[in-house]
Amino acid sequence: MIRLENITTEDFNALSFRIRGGSVYKVVTNSDYENRKLLNVILGLQRPEHGRVFLFDEEVYVLSEKELNRLFSRVGTVLKDGGLISNLKVWENIVLPAWYHTGKKPEDMEEKAIQKFKEAGIEISYLKELMGRLPGPLPFHEKKIIGLVRAMLMEPELMIYDSICEGLSPEMSDRLTKMTMDFHSEKSGRTSVYVTFDEQSVKNVKADTTLNL
């Protein structure tokens, strides 16, 4: 599913690992900075000096822009801060990737989105207000939840969680862990990768393999 071969950058020296499809992985880095750099390399944002990166057995850094877009439409990434688009309202943020890639109408995604927000512990009475807001002033955990729901609506084969539970209350952390684990089991063959530098924060994630960098 993900394969890194001899990746050398300013921050990594001949880094290699392989993540197999259908499993749950924890990738534990040494710092938040290293987290970001690793994700940049995997997600096609920073070309390594040496080495190759494969996603779904396709080499990321030789693909054209169009092929990359097709490839990443199969990946759901939940960034640490949600990775939301500041000039789009919350609802527009949530439906954007699914609307863009599948052509599904936003109103058809409403029911599923509400269900996911319920699972994340967001009050239904607050949801309507939340959907019409711009993401900038929202609290950290809400941005994270919005990013998570957005990725889930895409029904991706590969989910990558960047520090998903860091900085959250234990209750919220448990809720998100359960949500992501349930989501993993919803579709056979789905791969879930938890990238974090704080292993404790994902202690409740039942991973098949833990990779320590």
Added chain:
Amino acid sequence: MTTTAQKIGRNIINAFKYLEGYYELLCYSIRNISLLRRAPIRSVFYKQIYFTGIEALSKVAAIGILIGIVIITQIVNLVGSNAVLTGKILIWTVVRELGPLFAAIIIIARSGTAISSELGSMKVNRETDSLRIMGINPFDYLIVPRVAGITVSVFILAFYFQVMAIAGGLAFTSIFMELPFLQHLKGIFSALRIFEVVVSLLKSLVFGLLISIVSCYQGFSVKSSITEIPQAATRAVMQSLFLVFIFDGIITLISFA
């Protein structure tokens, strides 16, 4: 002496780099204009028309009417109540020149800075990276609909400016100078040729493309520092103005010289 020469040389090289970048962005936008068929991109296009075009209508109308009053007052002082001559001068000034030029200047001041700052801050906040990892090309989603939206807005606003300037000017003279409104309107229509309207619309189309390309390019040129955003906005305004005046001169020379 060497330093001055070096500075001039560097500026010329930079200018060519910018022009090359603008040309590439223009070609990319034209090549991918069919992306507007996709609903999420079309929604950005509509929003851009709303923010750049519709929200500017009242300001363009107010400036158009004021300019129309100033020009027609000067014309009447110069030629008296000669309706045909008044119409001709009004067309020479408003339709041929001021309509597209003022609409472009208003859009540069209002939207050029906004777009370059918005795109610049999206780059700094790594929102363009967020789009990439969702499999959305930021050029397709952010640039193409903005270029199309701004161009359409400038095109329509220029025409609107001309109508407001002429109507406002004529209304003012008919109320305060007791000159017959309909007679002057007839004078304008008799002096108006389709060629002048076409050149005026062509100018606004070119200005719209220039403003949108320069603003988007400068916004996207921001890398990672927040201090680059105001610099990009300033460059967007100055270079848009400069290019608009250059192309205005070129089109006027080719069409009317």
